[in-house]
Amino acid sequence: MTSYKELGLVNTREMFAKAVKGGYAIPAFNFNTMEQMQAIVQAAVETKSPVIMQVSKGARNYANGTILRYMAQGAVEYAKELGCPNPQIVLHLDHGDSFELCKECIDNGFSSVMFDGSALPYEENIAITKKVVEYAHKYDVTVEAELGVLAGVEDEVSAAESHYTRPEEVEDFSKRSGCDSLAISIGTSHGAYKFTPEQCTRDPKTGKLVPPPLAFDILHEIEKRIPGFPIVLHGSSSVPQDEVDTINKYGGKLPDAVGIPEEQLREASKSAVCKINIDSDSRLAMTAAIRKHLAENPSHFDPRQYLKPARENMKKMYIHKIVNVLGSDNKL
Numbered sequence: 001m002t003s004y005k006e007l008g009l010v011n012t013r014e015m016f017a018k019a020v021k022g023g024y025a026i027p028a029f030n031f032n033t034m035e036q037m038q039a040i041v042q043a044a045v046e047t048k049s050p051v052i053m054q055v056s057k058g059a060r061n062y063a064n065g066t067i068l069r070y071m072a073q074g075a076v077e078y079a080k081e082l083g084c085p086n087p088q089i090v091l092h093l094d095h096g097d098s099f100e101l102c103k104e105c106i107d108n109g110f111s112s113v114m115f116d117g118s119a120l121p122y123e124e125n126i127a128i129t130k131k132v133v134e135y136a137h138k139y140d141v142t143v144e145a146e147l148g149v150l151a152g153v154e155d156e157v158s159a160a161e162s163h164y165t166r167p168e169e170v171e172d173f174s175k176r177s178g179c180d181s182l183a184i185s186i187g188t189s190h191g192a193y194k195f196t197p198e199q200c201t202r203d204p205k206t207g208k209l210v211p212p213p214l215a216f217d218i219l220h221e222i223e224k225r226i227p228g229f230p231i232v233l234h235g236s237s238s239v240p241q242d243e244v245d246t247i248n249k250y251g252g253k254l255p256d257a258v259g260i261p262e263e264q265l266r267e268a269s270k271s272a273v274c275k276i277n278i279d280s281d282s283r284l285a286m287t288a289a290i291r292k293h294l295a296e297n298p299s300h301f302d303p304r305q306y307l308k309p310a311r312e313n314m315k316k317m318y319i320h321k322i323v324n325v326l327g328s329d330n331k332l
């Protein structure tokens with residue numbers, strides 16, 4: 001058993017309480033590579049922001065769970081080296097799909113886990129979440145649960161009411177499961193294609209897709225029913241058009257990629273939404289920089305030559321999210 005406390009990591013309890021009270025959200029950035037980890041830590045230190053570094057099952061398969069855990073431990077030491085004496089870094093399991101996986105992460109230095117039972121029947125979701133919570137709380141690890149299914153790109157967003165979190169269930173669910181935070185579905189979704197062109201309108205001036213708005217009425221209803229309870233938004237990349245354009249300009253093919261407008265995420269951050277998950281925007285920032293670099297420097301083959309601008313571009317994006325969208329800067 002390795003406790004996250006030995007690694008200098010923190011759980012989410014205090015940072016979420018402060019974020020809800022202070023009207024800002026904590027960035028939850030996925031990482032799979034050393035460059036992402038470095039960019040996240042540099043951005044968090046420079047902006048004096050708490051940060052959640054999250055590991056998906058896919059990341060564990062790609063990079064190996066043990067390596068990622070040691071990288072998170074390295075992230076704490078790196079932050080100190082960069083001049084931040086008390087970094088607030090959470091190592092979080094993203095979309096854990098079983099009690100066993102959550103337990104394995106808790107036993108191996110994670111300070112927070114998500115059990116995603118959103119596709120399960122309601123009672124089963126409560127039962128497994130509760131089992132994870134009972135185990136996690138013994139070690140002061142915090143638990144994120146999910147209620148409501150994130151709309152897929154194939155769904156009719158305007159008619160996806162049944163996928164949205166049902167406000168009338170959140171009080172019962174949070175009480176009975178004992179979870180520390182709750183991921184809800186109000187119209188966000190994973191990936192770089194969050195809406196089909198048919199679900200969007202087109203800006204007559206630019207011809208660009210304008211996605212349908214998030215269901216703020218549902219968010220506000222949820223907040224009324226569980227006042228102050230920490231809410232999480234998954235699928236919150238904005239899919240910046242300039243990165244998509246760069247990728248497409250240098251040989252990529254991402255037609256009609258569309259994300260969540262940042263003004264809406266800024267608005268959500270001021271509510272009880274205290275954790276905002278961003279992965280795709282990091283992938284886009286990295287890919288755009290690499291494609292551009294290699295197109296402009298066809299003789300380069302040392303990975304450091306193209307990974308350096310990729311890391312810089314991701315760092316710029318992380319800083320932008322922290323300062324201009326989530327408002328978590330200067331909170332250490």
Ligand code: G3H
Pocket residue numbers: 030056057058059094095190191279280
């Ligand atoms: O929730 C999804 C995250 O973006 C992680 O994606 O499973 O491809 O690592 P992944």
Ligand code: 13P
Pocket residue numbers: 030094095189190191192233234235236237238277278279280281
């Ligand atoms: P994006 O695909 O919008 O970045 O969402 C990431 C996420 O929700 C990770 O859990």
Ligand code: ZN
Pocket residue numbers: 094095190234235277
């Ligand atoms: Zn997610």
